[in-house]
Amino acid sequence: MLVFIIRRLIQAVLVMLTVSLLAFVLFRYIGDPVTIMLGQDATEQDRVELRASLGLDQPAPVQFGRFVSQAVQGEFGLSLRQAQPVSTLLKDRLPATVELSVVAAILALLIGLPLGVYTALKRNGFLAQSILAFSLLGISLPTFLIGILLILIFSVQLGWLPSYGRGEVLKFGWWSTGLLSWDGIKHLILPAITLCLFQLTLILRLVRSEMLEVLRADYIKFARARGLSQRAIHFGHALKNTMVPVITITGLQLGGIIAFAIVTETVFQWPGMGLLFIQAVQFADIPVMAAYLCLIALVFVVINLLVDLLYFLVDPRLRTQLSGAKGH
Numbered sequence: 001m002l003v004f005i006i007r008r009l010i011q012a013v014l015v016m017l018t019v020s021l022l023a024f025v026l027f028r029y030i031g032d033p034v035t036i037m038l039g040q041d042a043t044e045q046d047r048v049e050l051r052a053s054l055g056l057d058q059p060a061p062v063q064f065g066r067f068v069s070q071a072v073q074g075e076f077g078l079s080l081r082q083a084q085p086v087s088t089l090l091k092d093r094l095p096a097t098v099e100l101s102v103v104a105a106i107l108a109l110l111i112g113l114p115l116g117v118y119t120a121l122k123r124n125g126f127l128a129q130s131i132l133a134f135s136l137l138g139i140s141l142p143t144f145l146i147g148i149l150l151i152l153i154f155s156v157q158l159g160w161l162p163s164y165g166r167g168e169v170l171k172f173g174w175w176s177t178g179l180l181s182w183d184g185i186k187h188l189i190l191p192a193i194t195l196c197l198f199q200l201t202l203i204l205r206l207v208r209s210e211m212l213e214v215l216r217a218d219y220i221k222f223a224r225a226r227g228l229s230q231r232a233i234h235f236g237h238a239l240k241n242t243m244v245p246v247i248t249i250t251g252l253q254l255g256g257i258i259a260f261a262i263v264t265e266t267v268f269q270w271p272g273m274g275l276l277f278i279q280a281v282q283f284a285d286i287p288v289m290a291a292y293l294c295l296i297a298l299v300f301v302v303i304n305l306l307v308d309l310l311y312f313l314v315d316p317r318l319r320t321q322l323s324g325a326k327g328h
Helices: 002-029 033-038 044-053 060-072 086-121 126-140 143-157 182-215 218-225 230-259 261-267 273-283 286-314 316-327
Strands: 170-172 175-177
Touching (some): 002 060, 002 286, 086 126, 086 175, 086 261, 086 273, 086 286, 126 182, 143 261, 182 230, 182 261, 230 261, 230 286, 273 286
Antiparallel strands (some): 170 175
16 A cells, blocks of 8 residues: 555656646746836846846756746746736635535536436436436537526526626635625536536436446346345445446546636636636736646646545455555
């Protein structure tokens, strides 16, 4: 187990170093931050002084080492657009993105998992077929179109829910949440549904296909021959073995929810990191873009590491293979 964890940690460090190199290249060689910060009318002396203060007069390896050391501390310099520390901007926007992503992931799991089981067990029923047909919309329609349709129906025509912003939020230190106010919850409903719909349908169809495959396995036939109840067979044997691949896909999709919340945040003007990134791209704010790239990579690396550990705990075959490798 310890060897398995160490190996995954080494792989995670290598991935982060690779992403840091890409972010450094983006930061160093795309655009000229000195010109962006000072403008075209600045004197050569001002340019030289700013370049020296930013460390841009150092050799590239020295700059990369400095970039990595600062990134480890969460420092990515100043935003070229807002002239504020990038770490401060990300810290202000992080709670909104995390709140939206976590709520969307929970909705996708709480709805997608039981619907996947139901459509597998009642695969020939009218309701199960209707759910599968409806799930095609979640996969086929692009996220921005789903968001616009929800705004049109529930905000414009019915007037039930707000169409933009985060609403009333409560602050606890630097963290803020809208889950403790009714106004914040109303503002969260449409973005969360928009963001979770694709993940929900993916989990639903994955659980259904895995469940159907497991139900055809020989050990399920033996369990029926032994006289076990349908509940014990479906939930004690079939669902347990279905969860192994589902855990992997769901974990990766959680990272995808955080990374690809950009579209949802743009449609609903949700004040999160995704909207900040879009604004940074429009202004060529390289420090913010580099910081966002590193942060999303870190999210994926951490989630992959947790998924690997959970997969190790759930799947006994993996533990057996590692034990066999130690024996040899």
